[in-house]
Amino acid sequence: MKNILLITTLVFFSSCQPIVKTLAGVKNPKLENKERVKDYLVKANLDPQNNFIIKDKSSYQTVLDLFYKSFPEAILFDKDGNELIYKETTTSCNAGLFKVIPELGKNSELKKGTHQLSQVLSDYTKPLDNNQIITDDSDYYLLINWAIFAGSLNKNHVLAWENIAKENKNSKIKVIKLNMDLQESWGLKKEDLK
Known part of the structure; x- marks a missing residue:
């Protein structure tokens, strides 16, 4: 205590x-690549399915803004890919997800936001693997951002949210994870991290 x-x-x-x-x-953030991100997913016991990375360095700030400049953080979408607002304000703590996720039912009513899941994924990200399957018969989609450099926050938040979503018996929630590490493929150099 x-x-x-x-x-x-x-x-x-x-x-x-x-x-x-x-x-x-x-x-401190380091430059990462797809293989190190995949290795970390295994090491951290995070589901290796439905994982994305930021497409390029120009997309990074836009995505960071979508997640209220915070991570780990999550955005909830309905079955049609419409953003649902679970926070009272954009600065509210993400801990509310620990209550919202288990209570989500097929008829839960949350205020709609302005973002579309398909647009976020297609405009700013790319799949970690080529065989990512996103849309299905899920009732909700939970887009969670995370980073290797976030340490135990990945376990305390990302893994916990992922497990709570799987345990929800009232609705089917698909978790999609978005890695926020800076990627070598963007052409960044170590000097750019300072």
Whole structure:
């Protein structure tokens, strides 16, 4: 309990952000490639299906803005690919997903947003593997962003959300993960990370 109180307190004080990052295992970003991303998925016990990466460096900022400049973060879409708003405000904590995901039913009513899943995926991302199958008979799609450098936040949030979605008996929720690591294929150099 003391650790939870300490971490919660630290989160609210921006001067303590380096401490929080250290406790969560967050590292400085490194250039990654598809193979290292795939290896990490296995190492972190994340589902290797339905994974995407950012298409290019010009798409990165747009995608980061879609996710409220935060990760891990998630965007929920209905069966037709329309964004659904689960937060009260764009700055609300993503912890609300821990409650929203298990309560999603086929007739759940959430406010619609402005984004379309198909547009986000086609305009700004590319599949990690060529055999990605996205659309099916799912009731909802949960697009989760994550990064290797995010450390244990991947386990505490991404893996947890993925498991909660699988356990929902009231509706079928397909999880799609979007890796936010900077990619070697964008032509970046190590000097660009500074």
